[in-house]
Amino acid sequence: MLTPAQVEQYRELGYLVVPDVLGRELLAEVKRRVDAIVAEAAKVTTHTDVYDLEDSHLPQAPRVRRIKTPHKHFPFFNELTRNPRITAILAQLIGPNIRLHGSKLNMKSAGYGAPVEWHQDWAFYPHTNDDVLATGIYLDDCDNANGPMCVVGRTHTGPIHDHHANGYFCGAMDPTLTDAGYAEAVPLMGPAGSMTIHHARLVHGSALNTSGKPRRLLLHEYAAADAWPLMGVANFDEFNSRIVLGRPTIEPRVTPVPVRMPLPPAPFQGSIYENQKAAAKRFFATAAE
Numbered sequence: 001m002l003t004p005a006q007v008e009q010y011r012e013l014g015y016l017v018v019p020d021v022l023g024r025e026l027l028a029e030v031k032r033r034v035d036a037i038v039a040e041a042a043k044v045t046t047h048t049d050v051y052d053l054e055d056s057h058l059p060q061a062p063r064v065r066r067i068k069t070p071h072k073h074f075p076f077f078n079e080l081t082r083n084p085r086i087t088a089i090l091a092q093l094i095g096p097n098i099r100l101h102g103s104k105l106n107m108k109s110a111g112y113g114a115p116v117e118w119h120q121d122w123a124f125y126p127h128t129n130d131d132v133l134a135t136g137i138y139l140d141d142c143d144n145a146n147g148p149m150c151v152v153g154r155t156h157t158g159p160i161h162d163h164h165a166n167g168y169f170c171g172a173m174d175p176t177l178t179d180a181g182y183a184e185a186v187p188l189m190g191p192a193g194s195m196t197i198h199h200a201r202l203v204h205g206s207a208l209n210t211s212g213k214p215r216r217l218l219l220h221e222y223a224a225a226d227a228w229p230l231m232g233v234a235n236f237d238e239f240n241s242r243i244v245l246g247r248p249t250i251e252p253r254v255t256p257v258p259v260r261m262p263l264p265p266a267p268f269q270g271s272i273y274e275n276q277k278a279a280a281k282r283f284f285a286t287a288a289e
């Protein structure tokens, strides 16, 4: 459980790091399963429903950039999104009824793991209210060297920045047009097993991993059950099947939150890495540079 001071920090700054949420055994099991999934990437030559690949991927030298929506493909990871150690913490922040929005595992491998440009998750999936956040469990020790997720505190109460380039959604803020306070960004670091929490409106991003150590981050996105996605609900049963705590509702709570729709869609539809290829200007160096 969170202390009142931690809850207060989340409300005020929009982020938190909570150590050792899963415990040693469960963390070890998560890593074993991730290794097994990554080993299977030797069979693929292009992005699939499961794998998002680094540009330099080759089947004989597999380079996985992200495992996409692990909760959809692997029951173990679906179960993990509902783990009471996680949901008890979430309930303190967004209430007793909670729905999973999505999940992903960003690999940020040693030496070449791709950067993620500054963005707000809210620009990808605005909801009727902003009781929406993401958790990230570090599978490796994370320090300044291996590409920690960096956040700009307090931006969760500010504007929603433009994430478009050349008239299309690109999922990245143009660092030459908007200074959202990047110089004050804080790295979220900790030993393996630490869980980051960031508000969906918080500006965040991370650099290329040029170190010799991997930095894997398992991200779960959660919303209060009465926060409904403004992009709509494609399948009502599937939507409700993602309730991880409490009960669903058909009465969305609507609050005056700033919104820009992620439309028209990115020309490179796919993962955030593909979307951000359309960005006019980049902040973080890429492996090719």
Ligand SMILES: O=C(O)CCC(=O)C(=O)O
Residues within 6 Å of the ligand: 106, 116, 147, 148, 149, 150, 204, 205, 206, 217, 272
């Ligand atoms: O992996 C990271 O450091 C950033 C993750 C993120 O913001 C994302 O994938 O949307």
